[in-house]
Amino acid sequence: MKYGDPETVNPCRLCGNAETAQGVSWCLPCIESIFFDAGFRMLGKFVNRMAGIACECLTCGRRSTPCLMNVKKGSGCIECAKDEAARRNRLRRLTEQEARESLALIGIELRGLYENATNLVEGRCQRCGDLVKVKVGKIRAKLNNGETAYGCRRCYLSARTLPLKEVKERCAAAGSEYLSGFTTIRNKIRVRCLTCGRERTRRASDILILGNGCWFCMPRNIYNSKKLIRAPFLANQPSFLYIFEFSDSDGTVFRKYGVGRIEVRGEGRLRTHQRNGGSLIDVRHADLLTVVAAEELIRKSVSRWSYIPANKDFTRGGYTECYTPDIDLDLDAFIEAAGRLIQKMISTEDGSDRSALSGAERFD
Template sequence: MTMRHDAETAAGVMREAGLEPLEPYPGTAFPWKSRCTKCGAIVSPRLGSLTGRSRRPGCKRCADRAHGEAQRHDEDLAVAEMREHGFEPQEPYRGVKYPWRCLCHGCGTITSPTFGSILAGQSGCRRCADLRAGAARREDPERAAASMRGAGLEPLEPYTTTMTPWRCRCTTCGRTSTPTLSKIRSGRGCKYCARFGFDRAAPARVYVVTHAQHGAVKIGVAGALQRNDRIAQHRRLGWTLFYEHHVPTGDDALAVEQTILRRLRAAGHGVFLTAVQMPNGWTETFDAARVTAVQLRHAIRECQPTPAPPEPLTLF
């Protein structure tokens, strides 16, 4: 067999694969520059790859397109399948792996599941899935109320969920609070009757401490009728008490503190120290160069235990 005959035979193989050679035959093991007669792409397959046991396509672009078409479901069938699962397509079908914008007949929202995920048995609509999960977790209202009454709390409004604050009246002290059912079932009770931690019904104080090394200032609350353990903890970490202001109850102290914190946040002042630098109360620390202890003292004196005004403090 002559080299000319070899070249002609090779060219015939290439043309049978849909490729037109653009240069002389280089041999079976070398790339052979050719043009695909279907899509016009310039490719360089090896003749050996077209004829061996592990035969490969001559044009990758055409091979990918053929593979995609082989995997593509018929659009009419796909639309019918989506409608059977409760979705109305809002755009043309593109393939099993592409998000498909649809109207969910269950909740009326627009969602974009893939056709493949629907075929795999997934819900396709996050909102419907959340609603079903919520319904499965929903507590029987009578049983929920019984749990609250068992903890000494009388519900004052209908039950919603275990994580939603539930307005109740304590049958021991008569005060109203809003615990969640999950907290009550974890062993909590009326915050005013608690015999540990910060007593929200007893006299309290709002304080300001400073830290010279960190260049920081902090606002906080503590009880007034007990030893000032909280401030003593701060002092052991290098903090110095700058000011304290007495208020009738712990709720009043918290209201003052939270009012000032909201106004500082609205004015653009973020948390200054980390939990490592300030293990207890780092979220109430500020840069002393921007918020001074004197300014905090003035704010506490001016702030009454009532809801905070909407505008931020102008002195910061």
């Protein structure tokens, strides 16, 4: 006979009582104890595991109708959960002074009546003088994520507009000829590849900011010194080289090195690693070509001490740049070595033929 067969005696799985309730493996006293442990006092009659039972919360005294299945999964009083959520929201709520400080970080003066972070509030842009309406919570979230926030549409568009001459120069540096369509870097432009002659429509930021070239001809992984030396616009971008220290899920201490471009995310990459529990060990600022070359030298130096953390997601795919702290890295020494390496690459006949970047231009 199978368990649950009406012709057999089915003892309670908790106390051994033979009088189990209908459709479950527990007796009524044990079911009452399950509800009591979850913070409820049963008032109604038990029907089955899916049916709601009238209960009273032992904490707040309010009544609800949870079912046994949900209680077994850990569900508690809904009203208490609402009260706790409201309490947490009150703690997270921005005061008017905090809202004023957050808007001041992006150059906006609070002028209107502030109610909460999710409602629109009126302010005045300190750059152009326009009256704007912004959501403080949205501005705050962007700043916490290391993103650039404007709040003023006129300043937002002007910051994303470049002179046509510079647009053509940046396209040429990425191996493309500008044809038409540029308004802001968020819109798409029409370009022609200087290698294969294919015409295509690409988002302007992919070419003008990231320096991406033709899908068919551009070599992948532009972020290495040999390819950056052929793209002077990208090579001269202000960037930084950093080292962070983390603790893995098992307590193992390891370090991570990497590079970031200030034009793309500012120093948001550093703030992201800090939110993920990392401690900044060292950081150095230089042009992109120098920090990429220094990163390549570091990669070779720490290959014997490479480390792969258990949680590969927190570093956003950069877990291959981790190592154990058995070796100390002097970033200044690597920056200097990278500079000598780049000068050697430029001075070689092969590098001088392919590169549009001279040593004087790079260090201007």
